[in-house]
Amino acid sequence: MSSAVLCQSSSCINGNPPSRMECPTCNKVGIRGSFFCGQECFKAGWKTHKLVHDFVKNPTSLVNVGKSVDSYNPFPDYNFTGTVRPVYPLSPKRSIPEHIPRPEYAITGEPVSELNEGGAAPRILNVTEIEKMRMACRLSREVLDTAAAHVRPGITTDELDEVVHNATIERNAYPSPLNYRGFPKSVCTSVNEVICHGIPDQRILQEGDIVNIDVSLFYDGYHGDVNGSYPVGKIDEESEKLIRTTRESLDAAIKICRPGALLRDIGKTIEPVARANGCAVVRTYTGHGIHELFHCAPTNVPHYAKNKAIGTMKTGMVFTIEPMLNLGTNWSLVHWPDDWTATTVDGKRSAQFEETLLITDTGVEVLTGKVPEREM
Ligand SMILES: [Zn+2]
Numbered sequence: 340m341s342s343a344v345l346c347q348s349s350s351c352i353n354g355n356p357p358s359r360m361e362c363p364t365c366n367k368v369g370i371r372g373s374f375f376c377g378q379e380c381f382k383a384g385w386k387t388h389k390l391v392h393d394f395v396k397n398p399t400s401l402v403n404v405g406k407s408v409d410s411y412n413p414f415p416d417y418n419f420t421g422t423v424r425p426v427y428p429l430s431p432k433r434s435i436p437e438h439i440p441r442p443e444y445a446i447t448g449e450p451v452s453e454l455n456e457g458g459a460a461p462r463i464l465n466v467t468e469i470e471k472m473r474m475a476c477r478l479s480r481e482v483l484d485t486a487a488a489h490v491r492p493g494i495t496t497d498e499l500d501e502v503v504h505n506a507t508i509e510r511n512a513y514p515s516p517l518n519y520r521g522f523p524k525s526v527c528t529s530v531n532e533v534i535c536h537g538i539p540d541q542r543i544l545q546e547g548d549i550v551n552i553d554v555s556l557f558y559d560g561y562h563g564d565v566n567g568s569y570p571v572g573k574i575d576e577e578s579e580k581l582i583r584t585t586r587e588s589l590d591a592a593i594k595i596c597r598p599g600a601l602l603r604d605i606g607k608t609i610e611p612v613a614r615a616n617g618c619a620v621v622r623t624y625t626g627h628g629i630h631e632l633f634h635c636a637p638t639n640v641p642h643y644a645k646n647k648a649i650g651t652m653k654t655g656m657v658f659t660i661e662p663m664l665n666l667g668t669n670w671s672l673v674h675w676p677d678d679w680t681a682t683t684v685d686g687k688r689s690a691q692f693e694e695t696l697l698i699t700d701t702g703v704e705v706l707t708g709k710v711p712e713r714e715m
């Protein structure tokens with residue numbers, strides 16, 4: 340399948356997410372199979388012209404290139420496990436309007452209350468707190484769905500960050516990842532072999548990629564947290580199966596949630612679904628409690644079988660389940676030198692889905708679920 344090729348001239352696109360075949364600046368229609376959108380764009384930059392020629396000769400040359408010809412890989416000596424590369428410079432830090440309340444780490448980067456929580460028991464939220472969680476989670480889902488609607492070949496992960504950032508502040512909410520332990524952006528975007536915590540940068544999403552978008556936001560004192568993995572254009576069957584299996588494993592885990600169920604049985608439910616479909620379950624990162632604190636007790640909600648998590652689900656508890664599944668049998672991971680981006684060790688792809696859940700008297704409410712699910 341050959342996809343619509345968008346004008347990639349930095350002087351044309353100039354930060355606008357391309358949504359059509361026409362160049363958004365000069366409004367000329369691109370010639371299929373090339374990056375030219377017309378004389379004016381061509382004239383605008385010789386460096387871009389050179390890039391176009393390189394692309395025509397070798398269509399994979401742009402796989403890890405951003406929209407600016409001045410983009411670069413900040414870790415040229417790092418031994419990458421797959422084909423995805425960071426494409427810097429990162430865009431400048433996005434600002435938050437004055438009137439939006441911030442979580443405590445917004446300035447210093449340190450989530451002090453989380454660090455002081457120690458081995459506290461999971462909190463049971465009261466009716467008022469639950470109502471606030473519902474709202475924060477509903478807004479998180481809206482923002483995730485907004486970002487997902489922008490996924491297409493030609494958009495950069497930094498542009499997805501901009502979409503998330505703007506959709507979040509429009510709702511008078513703060514994007515929870517921004518400056519959390521120093522994270523530089525408003526959302527995590529994890530492409531192909533990146534398992535989680537990818538930093539949005541200038542890399543252009545390519546037809547055939549998969550991307551996870553992990554949205555969390557802080558509204559009226561409470562955090563919501565939700566993520567999903569999405570195909571970029573047409574993807575191969577293996578990647579489709581990975582995404583489907585990951586979603587199925589999360590849904591199976593949600594089904595066992597009710598008062599009295601054991602936290603450790605979540606992993607016992609997820610891992611067989613993964614294994615039966617040729618996937619391994621990541622162990623290093625787990626689900627977590629969430630309310631006024633972004634990450635809190637229960638601090639460890641493992642997604643793998645035979646885990647030793649202690650604790651029983653109780654009415655009024657809120658936590659996330661967010662399985663990360665790798666293609667193949669290797670569940671381990673490595674980090675890029677940015678200390679955030681976690682990738683598979685063998686370069687195989689990884690997918691993730693996450694929901695924030697409330698344990699109720701009768702079972703479970705998916706606080707971040709799509710609206711029809713929530714009303715069931
Ligand atoms: Zn998340």
Ligand SMILES: [Zn+2]
Pocket residue numbers: 564626627659661693
């Ligand atoms: Zn989470």
